[in-house]
Amino acid sequence: MTAATEADAMVRPERDLVARVRAGESIACARMMTWAERGDARFAAVYGEFESELGRARRIGITGPPGAGKSTLVERLATHWRAQERTIGIVAVDPSSPFSGGALLGDRVRMSSLALDKGVFIRSMATRGVFGGLARATDDLADVLDLYDRDDILLETVGVGQSEVDVARSTDLTLVVLHPGGGDTIQAMKAGLMEVADVYVVNKADMPGLEQLVHQLTDTLDVRDVPLDERPPILTTVASSGEGVAELAERIDALDAERRASGKRDARRAANLRLRVRRIVEGRLQHDIWQESGLARTLDERVADGRTLSAYGLADEILNAYRERRNLEGPA
């Protein structure tokens, strides 16, 4: 690098971003992830330059209640696959404070053994820092890691709430991690988490209550009437010691290979793409209605003028105003 381009890169890490990510430059990868995360228009603008190169990496979701040991498990799985020379990208998602909008992202602390390995790229993401939905952002970040030539992309989310479940749906394969004695199983089922599992991992298997939890899980699958050959396997691990991790990784390898061969992986990717496009369209439409058309202000003003308003009446008014501004026909 000449002095001029070096100085330029210092204030403008954006230069030639796609080529630099492709070439494996970590700071370029990090900056493109920031674009993606923030919904920066520049991301959508360069997306076409590399879209056709995507899809090579395996995308694996790791979700489950807080305290189940997801970060430690991610570290162990990454270490296992690194030993086979596979490169790893990790996106660790943590919730933001609903009050300040700030976040404390601490997953890296549990992944510190991977810190100096150039074959591992770790990115922390806060749920509310993203523009236009968590699932949209994680899809985009995974794409950047795919372009950055990672073999395996691990997406770690706290499995509570619809947005996190959506993330789990946008992967090739999802692990639901639970731990005994937490009393979390029933809560997790309420959140719709159980339906997204391709593999159940009962972590902290050295804690009391293991058998009970495995029984509960089996019962849940019985109640849902899932055919025996389609049931997600239940594996046990002790991530802190590494026990059961190799078996889990091999099971994931086998399941992925089987789904590639049977066409199931491609079918799932097609379904994921459909959902993703819907999310992008809906996100843009929202932006167009509220921001571009200025109707967010209209709404504020109408509510502020103090007269009694009907919620549905006002919604109709907003939609009619939007159609008028965009020269659209109303519903028949």
Add this chain to the structure above:
Amino acid sequence: MQASEQPIRVLVAKPGLDGHDRGAKVVAAALRDAGMEVIYGGLHQTADRIVEMAIQEDVDAVGLSILSGAHMTLFPKVRALLSEAGGGHILLTGGGIIPQEDMDALAEQGVGRLFGPGTTLQQLVDYIRDEVSNRRAAARS
């Protein structure tokens, strides 16, 4: 969306061998409460690990807590490695038991303001916010 509205990302870490991380945790919580996204890097970090984290996380600022007396080696080392890795735009700040003359010497080497005992959390929040918004504005112009 304007870049200035984007949350500030800060890496908070403790290099070196001393294990007193209460200060770092209090600062991390205060920055979060001020609306920042704080990546907590934990204890006993080496300079190159800190820089690797800062680069991958695309942070605006790195805050180091150093109570061991090793500030005259650690701050310049992190500053140099950050710039070498393309993170010349990243603010390096921090705190600890650091004599004023050392703070002045480190400032000459491109380290940002350092905070000693008696600093309020608000001073720290205001400094990072102002400094980062200046740097973002400079990068846009």
